[in-house]
Amino acid sequence: MKDEYDFSKGVKNPYIKSAKKQITINLDEGTVAYFKRLAEETGIPYQTLINLFLSDCAKKQLKPEMVWAS
DSSP states (O other), X not given: OOSOOOOTXXXXXXXXXXXXXXXXXXXXXXXXXXXXXXXXXXXXXXXHHHHHHHHHHHHTTOOOOOOOOO
């Protein structure tokens, strides 16, 4: 391996923008706090953890269990 590499002519990945979509989402404070604590434990950014969790749910086609209080 070289001691140094020249990336001055490097090109950004053209597919990265299509891989993710920026949105605004409202989450409960407790949910955000949970993922932030998990982020501290794992060293993975909390937004990445939320994305990983939601991606896993989508792949497994999980649906939330809705129980309405009467």
